[in-house]
Amino acid sequence: MKKITLGTGGPQIGRIGLGLMGMSAFYTGSNTDEAGSIATIHRALELGVTLLDTAEIYGPYLNEELLGKAIAGRREEAVIATKFGTILHRGDGERGLDGSRENVRLSIEGSLKRLGTDYIDIYYQHRMDPGTPIEETVGALAELIEEGKLRYYGLSEAAPATIRRAHAVHPVTALQTEYSLWSREPEAEILPVTRELGIGFVPYSPLGRGFLTGTIRSVDQLDESDFRRQNPRFEGENLEANIRIVEQVDSVAREIGAKPGQVALAWILAQGGDLAPIPGTKRVSYLEENVAADEIDLTPEQLAALDNVAAPSGDRYADMSPLNR
Numbered sequence: 001m002k003k004i005t006l007g008t009g010g011p012q013i014g015r016i017g018l019g020l021m022g023m024s025a026f027y028t029g030s031n032t033d034e035a036g037s038i039a040t041i042h043r044a045l046e047l048g049v050t051l052l053d054t055a056e057i058y059g060p061y062l063n064e065e066l067l068g069k070a071i072a073g074r075r076e077e078a079v080i081a082t083k084f085g086t087i088l089h090r091g092d093g094e095r096g097l098d099g100s101r102e103n104v105r106l107s108i109e110g111s112l113k114r115l116g117t118d119y120i121d122i123y124y125q126h127r128m129d130p131g132t133p134i135e136e137t138v139g140a141l142a143e144l145i146e147e148g149k150l151r152y153y154g155l156s157e158a159a160p161a162t163i164r165r166a167h168a169v170h171p172v173t174a175l176q177t178e179y180s181l182w183s184r185e186p187e188a189e190i191l192p193v194t195r196e197l198g199i200g201f202v203p204y205s206p207l208g209r210g211f212l213t214g215t216i217r218s219v220d221q222l223d224e225s226d227f228r229r230q231n232p233r234f235e236g237e238n239l240e241a242n243i244r245i246v247e248q249v250d251s252v253a254r255e256i257g258a259k260p261g262q263v264a265l266a267w268i269l270a271q272g273g274d275l276a277p278i279p280g281t282k283r284v285s286y287l288e289e290n291v292a293a294d295e296i297d298l299t300p301e302q303l304a305a306l307d308n309v310a311a312p313s314g315d316r317y318a319d320m321s322p323l324n325r
Contacts, residue, residue: 001048001294004273008198010152010173011079011121015269016294017051018044018287019204019280024063026227027210029282031062034069037282041070045077047291053176053204053278055083055126056111057095064114075117081174081202082111083126083156085137097322099129099137108149124154124176127322134158134166142170154202157323160193172199179203179277181212181264182233182245182312185324195274206268206277208233208312213261214246232314241313248309252302258293261286265293267306 001014023037024030041052052071054063064082071078084107088096111120123144125137141153152173155166166172175194179186180203194201207213209228216222219229219239228234233242246260253263261279268277279290298306317323 001291003048004276005200006051006122006202006276007152007173007200007274008171010200013051013079013276014048015273015276016049016265016291017053017081017202017276017278018049019278020052020054020063020067021058022280023282024066025058025060027280028221028223028226031059033282034066036284037066038070040282040284040287041067042074043284044287044291045074047288049287049291050077050079051081051202051276051278052078053081053202055086055124056107056114057083057086057126060087061110061114064111068114068116072116079121080115080117081122081124081154081176082115082120083124084108084111085126085129097127097129097131099125099132099134101136101140104137104140104144108144112149119148120150122152122154122174123150124156124174125158126156128155128158128162128325130325134162135169138166138169145170156204159324160189162325163190163193163197163199167197167199172197174200174202174276176202176204176278178205178316179268179275180206180208181249181267181306181309182208182242183316184311191272195272201272201275203268203275203277205280207261207264207279208245211242212246212249212264213259214250217243230318231316232318233312233316235314238312238314245309245312249306252298252305255302256296256298258296259289262289262293262296263298263306265290266296266298267303269293270298270303 154174
């Protein structure tokens with residue numbers, strides 16, 4: 001696995017990470033195979049996949065607890081990234097946006113305990129809280145860095161102006177936002193800002209929530225509780241229209257003897273050495289397939305063909321209001 005430094009002065013990581021969310025929440029089969037999920041995390045570390053991405057909201061809490069079990073005795077092999085800001089710890093623990101100084105401190109203490117560690121490598125604000133100035137949130141994070149409870153911090157789905165304001169208080173190490181062949185919005189404003197400021201970019205859902213692997217053709221394949229059943233891109237006519245994207249990716253995959261998902265990841269990696277995608281899986285076989293994308297070099301012609309893939313039908317989320325602010 002090739003390595004990169006995340007952002008200016010950030011941690012050194014394998015340039016493909018592992019998203020853990022689906023092991024515990026939101027997707028079909030989540031929270032059903034703890035042993036298999038732990039085996040996948042262990043295999044990831046063996047393959048040089050060091051960036052392990054979780055969040056307190058995944059479960060809630062179950063995913064952090066799972067990761068804590070998996071890295072027991074192996075803490076120094078992993079770069080742990082987790083997220084806060086979408087649970088109201090000052091209140092009843094329900095979902096909600098809270099970037100206040102008090103909530104930051106309440107959040108990290110819970111995450112540290114569940115993860116079984118005394119520090120977190122990258123601590124992201126999961127969604128921006130319109131009721132709390134970003135300067136207050138980042139001030140609290142800077143204090144935690146000074147205290148040694150976290151090493152770096154990041155933002156997720158933040159707008160360019162918010163990124164700049166945060167960076168002015170304390171340098172942002174990483175920005176995490178959805179980015180893939182069918183979610184290319186960051187190219188317009190987000191990536192230029194992160195590159196100007198020396199911030200690493202971590203694309204989540206680089207496989208289009210599994211759609212770009214070519215394995216999903218109907219929501220009937222998904223559990224009733226699967227988040228994707230309510231995702232606009234997986235609904236009705238949108239789903240039928242979006243299959244054409246997979247067919248274009250599959251055309252390149254057949255040409256080079258690879259899987260569609262590997263081509264989608266290779267395209268992401270070709271967008272720059274400052275990107276560290278975090279495809280998610282709970283299976284060792286799919287993990288190994290994803291890691292193999294690190295060895296794929298697409299030709300200029302293949303990249304051009306993928307660049308011309310049609311835009312998807314449907315929004316990324318049913319409610320887009322918490323994003324890009």
